[in-house]
Amino acid sequence: MAEGTGRGEMLSIWFFVGGLTLVYGLVLLPYGAWEWFFHHEPPTVLNNLHPTFWWGLLMTLFGAFYTLRYRPRPGDINKT
C-alpha cells in the first residue's frame, strides 16, 4: 500500500525514505572506497577508521532494504 502519499498514489513514504538513503549510500560508498584505497583520506580526526566508506555501506544496505521492501507493485494503489 502506498502509505502516506494519498489515495491512488503508487509510491509509499517509506519508498522515498529508502530511495534517498540508497542514493546517498551509492554516492558515499564509492567515494569512501576511493579515499581509502587510493589514500585520499581527508584530514579529519579518526580518518583511519574510514567512516565515509562504512557509513556509505550502511546507508546503501538500509536504503536498498527499504527501496525493495516498499517498491511500487501492480495493484498496490492505496484505495482506503
Place this chain on the structure above:
Amino acid sequence: MQSMAALLTTQLTRLTPVDILILVLYFAMVIFIGFYVKGSTNTSEEFFLAGREMSAWVAGLSFVSANLGSLELMGWAGSAYQYGILAMHWYWIGAIPAMLFLGIVMMPFYYISKTHSVPGYLQLRFGEGARGLSAVSFGFMTILMSGVNMYAMALVMKVVLGWNINFSIWVGAITVAVYVMLGGLRSAIINEVLQFVLIWAGAALIPILGLVEAGGWTNLKAQIAHNVGSNDYTHLWSTLGHFRDNPMGVHWTGIVFGLGFVVSFGYWTTDFLVVQRVLSAHNLRAAKMAPVIGAAFKMAVPFIVILPGLICLGLTNHGVPLYHLVGENAVNAAHPYSYNEVLPLMLIRYCGPGLLGLGITALVAGFMSGMAGNVSAFSTVWTYDIYGAFMNKRASDQHYVAMGRWSTIIGMVVSIGTAYLVADAASIMDYVQALFSFFIAPLFGTVILGMLWKRATNAGGFWGLLVGTASSIGMFVYTTFGGPAALSRIAISADARPMAETLYRALWSWIICVVVTVVVSYMTTPKPEAELAGLVYGATPIPDDGAKSLWQKPIFWAIIVITVFFILNIIFF
C-alpha cells in the same frame, strides 16, 4: 548570533562537489514530493490534515520530527556544552511523560471531537472567544518562528560555509513555499519523516566517533570532570538539591513541576504544530500510538544532540581543553566560537567530504522542516480558525483549500520579512522565542481543565487563558527589566539563574490560569452536559480503539517507554 557572524572573518569549512551533489539531491527530492502529492490534496481534509490517513509510525515520526528543527538541535548541543548533562532534561522529563499523556489521555478527546485544530477544540469546548484568542496568538507566533528559522539557517550557512544570507533565505523560502503550497500537511509530513532519517544519518557519526576518540563514556566523564574541575556536569539529578549546586542554576522543583509538568505538557499537548501531526492519524489507535512511538524516538535524540556537546566539553589536547567556547556576546579573536557552534565544529572534526555534505543537508533539512511545520500549521489555523470562523463562514471546501494555498504563500512572504527584521536586530530573535512561552503554559491550563472538568464554563476558559497569558507577559517584562531582584522573586531563590525564570514563570502563569478559570467558572452558569459530549472526560464514552492483543494496546507500549525512561534517569542520576 549576528555578532558572531560579524566577528568571524573566515568560514569554518567549504563544500566539495560531492557535498554539493548530496545537497542538490535533497532539494530535488523535496520538490518532487511536493509535485507528486499535489494530486492527493484537493479537499480541505487532505490539504490541512493529510486526509487523516497516516499510520501510527508516520504520524509518530512526524510528531517528533516537527520538534527536531536545527535551531533546537544546535541550541541544545550548545547548552550541553554550557550546562552539561542537565540539558538532557529537556529531552526526557521535559518531553516523555507529556507525550505519553497526550497519546493515552488527551488524544481520544482531540480525535473523537473531529476538530481540525487546537483552537478548533477550544471553540467546541469554550466558544468563539477562547478560539479567537488562541488562533490569533498561535498564527502570529508560527509565522514569526518560521522567519526565525529562515534567518537562523541563512546565518548558519554563512558562518559555516560562507554563503550569502540573501541566497539562503530565498532558496529556503521558495523551496518550502512550493512544497507546502502544493502538498499541504501531507508534503510537510513526508518531508519531516525524511528529515528525521536524514538527521540521524547526518549526525549519528559524531557521537560514535567522539566516544571512540574519548575512549568510551567512563573516560569521557573523567575528562569532562578534569576540564571543568567538577563532577556536576555529568549528573542528571544529584546536583539539583539547590540552585547554586549545578551549572544551570535551577532547582529540582523547577525541573519537575515547571519543565516536566507545565512547559512540557503545554508544548506537547496543546501546541498545534505538533498536535496537527497526530490528528492526521487514520484511526483512534494510530492516534494514540503515534505519540508513544514519538516518545520512544525522542528518548534517543540526546545521543545526537547532548552527547556531541559533552564530547566537545571533554576533548583535551595534552591535558588542556581542546575547545573554549563562549557565549555569543563574548565571541572575540581569542575565542572565535560560541556555544551554538558545537555541532558544526564536531561535524567538521569527524566528517570529511561526503559525510560533511550529509551533515549540512541534515541541518538544512531541519531548518526547512521547521519553516514548513510552522507555515502549514499557520495555514490551517488561519483558514479554519480565523478566516473560516470570523470572515467567511460559508465558503465551499474548494475555496478553503485555495485559501490554504494562498495563506501558505503569504505566510512565507511574512516570514521572509521577519527574517530580514531579525537580521537587522538580532535581539528580536530572543524575544520571538520567548513569545512562545507566553502562550503555551496558560493554554495547557485551559485545555486540560476543558478536557477533564465538566464544570469549566465558556467565560472561565476565556478569562483563564487571557489572564494567564497576560501574567506570563507581565512576569517576563518584570524579570527582563527588574534585574536579579525580580528574578529571585519569580524563581524563589537569590541563586536562581535565567534558565530557572522560564520554568517558574510557566508554572505561575499556569497556576494563575487554572485559578482564574475555576473561580470564573463557579461564578457563571455551567454548560449543559449534553453539550459536552465528545469533549470532556466523564461526559464522553471513550470508543474502543480496536486493539485486539496486548501488543496492539497503546497503554502497553506507553508503560514500556515510561519504564525505560525511569531506568535511564536512574542510570544517569
